[in-house]
Amino acid sequence: MENKAVVLGANYYIGLSTIRCLGMHDVHVAAVDYAWEGSYGLESKYCSETLIGPHYKEDPEGLVTFLINYAKQQTSTPVLIPTADPYVEFVDAYLPELREYFLIPQTEQGLYTKVMDKGTLHTLASEHGVAVPETVEVDDEDFVQKVDEIIQYPCLVKPVDSPAFVAKFRRKLFQVSNQEELLEKVQQAKDADIEVIVQRIIPGFDDHMYTFDAYLNQEAKVTHWVTCQKLRQFPINYGASVYTQQKYVPELYDLGAKFLEGIGYKGFAEIEFKKDAETGRYYLIEINVRITNLNHLLYKTGINIPYITYRDLTGDPLEPKAIQEDKNMVFWYAYEDLLAVREYIKTGQLSPKKVIGSYFRPKAHAIWDPKDPKPAIAFGKKMAGLVVDKVTKKS
Structure with a gap:
């Protein structure tokens, strides 16, 4: 295949999964990160090239130049695939320049950011008839009164820009139980110069979280899709998927495809x-606009998103496909799932018996692959190093 694939981000399993999904189809993969240390995805046998470039935040202009210089050396236009939110924001910020030298699905600058931004996303969703949790802006003069009347406690203080919030607080949001906590957390966010909103908690355990994963072609039409159900996440209740099953839920296609095509x-x-555990209504919570945590699960069930993207952009699209049955397959990020299980059991949300019973199913592992073991070994060394550092600091 003449066109190379440039994958941005190799220090997390999403990048690793993307590299594998392309490399197994003999796509030349150039994996890019800003440091060797911790970038275990660069150890994959499916990497044709490993490149260390400038940091996306510390030197974005340098990264643009680095990528364009790389593309200029190629005989065919490379496909550019970001695998983490900061890389998506980077691509969106420099989309016109990058599109001159790379094949990128999105053509409208600002749409990625608009969809990632909780405020503008909720406006878009409401305009297209998709339900979103009741929300109050903290800049409103009477926002505390509105929270009391519209949302009530407990409620959520959520970031408008998730990557910045997670980088600062190491969590996706704050849950608050009263007015005092609300004001404290809103002030913490303001002190960090991070915009937040206040949102109602939709009732239901973590297994009431679902995903609609889809690819839309250059006519903005859904060509491939699959739906999943979260079973456990970390941090618990408001975190990322660590144990998730593919689950066919046709209503999610009706909601999700209409919205994405509409925008x-x-x-x-x-x-x-x-x-909603009480009404059965589905509420849009957020949208990931890069390859997802569940990428390996999607691949195992028959939807190879990175390769679908590659084929579509290089002018040889794959046949449309949807997974309209239950495959009894689960995604498992063992390291964080074990941390999550401890918390679920400690808080009485799950029993040990239920947890143990859930494990006897075919799995799509986040990192481990017997055909490509080096990344898992590198990840193990990374974790061992962190443990040694903690023990050393304590002593």
């Missing part, structure tokens, strides 16, 4: 929904 979206997106 003219192109490329891959994952919409997270929560099903």
Whole structure:
């Protein structure tokens, strides 16, 4: 295949999974990160090239120049695939320049950012008839009164820009139980110069979280899709998927495809929904506009998103496909799932018996692959190093 694939991000399993999904189809993969240390995805046998470039935040202009210089050396236009939110924001910020030298699904600058931004996303969703949790802006003069009347406690203080919030607080949001906590957490966010909103908690355990994962072609039409159900996440209750099953839920296609096509979206997106335990209504929670945590599960069930993207952009699209049955397959990120299980049991949300019973199913592992073991070994060394550092500091 003449066109190379440039994968941005190799220090997390999403990048690793993307590299594997392309490399196994003999696509030349150039994996890019800003440091060798911790970038275990660069150890994959499916990497044709490993490149260390400037940091996306510390030197974005340098990274643009680095990537364009690489593309200029190629005989065919490379496909550019970001695998983490900061890389998506980077690509969106420099989309016109990068599109001159790379094949990128999105053509409208700002749409990625608009969809990642909780405020503008909720406006878009409401305009297209998709339910979102009741929300109050903290800049409103009477926002505390509105929270009391519209949302009530407990409620959530959520970031408008998730990557910045997670980088600062190492969590996706704050849950608050009263007015005092609300004001404290809102002030913490303001002190960090991070915009937040206040949102109602949709009732239901973590298994009421669902995803609609879809690819939209250059006509902004859904060509491939699959739906999943979260079973456990970390941090618990408001975190990322660590144990998730593929589950056919046709209603999510009706909601998700209509919305994404309606806003003219192109490329891959994952919409997270929560099903209200009391009403059964699905609420849009957020959208991931890069390759997802569940990528290996999607691949194992028959939807190879990175390769679908590659083929579509290089002018040889794959046949449309949807997974319209239950495959009894689960995604498992063992390291964080074990941390999550401890918390679920400690808080009485799950029993040991239920947890143990859940493990006897075919799995799509986040990192481990017997055909490509080096990344898992590198990840193990990384974790061992962190443990040694903690023990050393304590002593």
